[in-house]
Amino acid sequence: MNIDVAIIGGGVSGLATAYHLRNQGRTVCVLERQVRTGGSAISERMGGFLMEHGPSSLNITAEEATTMSSRLGLDAEVRNLSEAVQNRYLVKDGTLNPISIHPMGFMLSNYLSPKARLRMAAEMLISHRASGPEETVAEYSNRRFGKEFTDRVIDPLVGGLYAGLASELSMAAVFPKLAEMERKYGSLVIAVLSRWLQGGKAPMRRLFSWKDGVGTLPSALAKSLRHEIQTGVVVKRIHQKPEGFRIETQNSGTIRARAVVIATQPHVAATLLEPLDTDATEAASNIAAPPLSVVFLGYKREQIAHPLDGLGYLTPPLEGRSLSGALFGSTMFKDRAPEGHVALSAYIGGARAPGLAGLSQPDLIQMVRDEFGELLGAKGDPVIARVRQWPRGLPQLTTSHKARVDRLNGISERVPGLFLSGNYLIGPAVANCLRQAATTSQNVETYFENQGESRADVVENLMQA
Ligand SMILES: Cc1cc2nc3c(=O)[nH]c(=O)nc-3n(C[C@H](O)[C@H](O)[C@H](O)COP(=O)(O)OP(=O)(O)OC[C@H]3O[C@@H](n4cnc5c(N)ncnc54)[C@H](O)[C@@H]3O)c2cc1C
Known part of the structure; x- marks a missing residue:
């Protein structure tokens, strides 16, 4: 099979990348090792229950999610x-404590000790950090809000959102907007209060899903790409050739493509990258999940x-x-x-x-x-x-993640025609996978255009076919 782009991995990242490329007029093929697409986004109905085995x-x-x-x-x-949904609860001393998401409500509640609340309020007086070594989420939170707030609020939050530890994850990688708010307003409390006073909506009201769960999204992508997906195909190795790439599969022969997008979990990406580029291989292997x-x-x-x-x-x-x-x-x-x-x-x-x-x-x-x-x-x-x-849960965006991502993205210069998409680049949230997929597909398009083939040529070829 000779196609423009082979996409390895049929989770949200691979499907969305293929969707954009196909809509740009490229011939694509998604190669997925499982019998079903969707990767970790699995919603299952049984006996009237809807179970979310992955994202909920x-x-x-x-915007990427609502637009898609x-x-x-x-x-x-x-x-x-x-x-x-009226509350969020945090466990303290073996009981569930309702936590107000309104700053004043939180400050007046007894979840934290009076000393810790005073320390939190003092955040407004702490000057922002202009420079210094990269901080973990815990270092950032200890510095701005104090240790009790970190231990009792931030660490559980980081566990819930990223299945990670505040002492390991990079603040700039997992909460870039909060890091930016410190730079812009000097204080996070002031930033949150000013938003709240301007009538900003409470974050707990901002979540959504679909009638049959988050699995609806990859199912709809797969339906739209049904002629461009091969399931049950395990990719073993990617060979770079003068005319493009030869993709060796375990059970489905060989596929030829002019460009390849690896959209698997980071440990699989590391294995596939190994014969092609040491730098990216090392960066991908250092991302734990x-x-x-x-x-x-x-x-x-x-x-x-x-x-x-x-x-x-x-x-x-x-x-x-x-x-x-x-x-x-x-x-x-x-x-x-x-x-x-x-x-x-x-x-x-x-x-x-x-x-x-x-x-x-x-x-x-x-x-x-x-x-x-x-x-x-x-x-x-x-x-x-x-x-x-x-067996591999969420990728951990630990300190030095940005440097790792730079080395990973550099693959497209070192091995022209090879690209990455996936939840370990910008972040694991499904919306981030969609954002990365849009960026990757645009990078693939730019690669083809730099090869002297404009998008207009592709559309014209398609019309003539
Ligand atoms: C328990 C859990 C809860 C989560 N909760 C949320 C949530 O509430 N909200 C949210 O936004 N996000 C959540 N996430 C994160 C989000 O679901 C994932 O980050 C996202 O779905 C990952 O998509 P992906 O396509 O990048 O990777 P994956 O879904 O891992 O897909 C990669 C695909 O590559 C395939 N593959 C691997 N090797 C090969 C090979 N050699 N050849 C061919 N194919 C291969 C795999 O079979 C898989 O289908 C959660 C994740 C988990 C696990």
């Missing part, structure tokens, strides 16, 4: 976060004492618990559980406890049942229990 929601402010949803004709299926498990439990409503009136809960690592947290799926979005039932998902592992994610499924289920019993007052057997174990 997207941020509505991420509209382009795929999914607007009627969009579901915003339910009004039933510790194992992560998701345990889904469905109960009858009356089995759970807690009102479940929130998004879910997060647990600070210093609480010494096994779970990083849980989402109240049936509160977040309507129709996630049959009438009179509730749907809950627990997250175990990541950088905090990689060893726990690999426990046996019965042990994981028992661990979650015990914790739900203690924290949510869950009683009796769940009506449904499912476990999804991800």
Whole structure:
């Protein structure tokens, strides 16, 4: 097969990259090792429950996601976060504490000690840092808000969003907007207060999904690309040739393409890059993605004492618990559980406890049942229990990540025609994968144009064909 671009990996990143390139008039082929596309974005309906084995929601402010949803004709299926979500909970001393997302509400609550709240308020007086070595999220947060806020708020948040540790992740890589707010306003408290006073919406209302879950997005992309996807194809090696690339597969022969996009997890990218470029190989191998498990439990409503009136809960690592947290799926979005039932998902592992994610499924289920019993007052057997174990969970954007990404992106200069897309470049959120896919497809297009072939030529060739 001779095509313009072969895309290795049929997760959100690979599918979206292929979608853009195909729409630019390129012949593309997505090669996916699994029998299904979508990668880690898997939504499954069973017995009236909707289980999210991977991503559970997207941020509505991420334009890439809402625009792609509209382009795929999914607007009627969009579901915003339910009004039933009134709280976010953080665990302290074995109980769930509702956390106000309004700055004043948070300052007046007793979740943090009076000393820690005073230290937080002092953030306004701390001058911004003009230069210095790259900071971890914990270093940044300790400097601006104090250690108790870091340990009790930021560390659990980082665990929930990135399955990582605040002491390891790079502030500039995971919270670039907050880092920028410090530069712009001098103080984050002032920045947040000024936005809030201007009527900015509370972040907890900004999440969305689709009627049948986040898996709707890759399914719609795959439907649009159905003639351009080969599933069950494991790519083993990429050979660079004068006329382009020869892609060797384990089970489907050889595919020839003028350009290649590697859109796999970073460890697979490292293996595929190895014969082609040492620099990018080393950079990709240094991106860890510790194992992560998701345990889904469905109960009858009356089995759970807690009102479940929130998004879910997060647990600070210093609480010494096994779970990083849980989402109240049936509160977040309507129709996630049959009438009179509730749907809950627990997250175990990541950088905090990689060893726990690999426990046996019965042990994981028992661990979650015990914790739900203690924290949510869950009683009796769940009506449904499912476990999804991800041997490689979320990529960890640790310090020096930007330098790593520069070395990775340099591949296209060192091996012309070879490009990368994926959740380890800008960040793991689905919206970031979509943003990276748009950038990568544009870079591929520029490569073809620099070869003397304009987009107009491609369209004309297509019209004549
Ligand atoms: C448990 C969990 C919860 C999450 N929650 C959220 C959330 O709430 N919101 C959010 O925005 N994001 C969330 N994320 C992150 C987001 O889901 C992922 O970052 C994103 O889906 C990754 O997409 P991707 O295409 O880059 O990678 P993947 O989905 O990993 O896809 C890579 C694909 O490459 C294929 N592949 C690998 N090797 C080969 C080979 N040799 N040949 C051919 N194909 C190959 C794989 O089979 C896979 O399909 C979550 C992720 C996980 C795991």
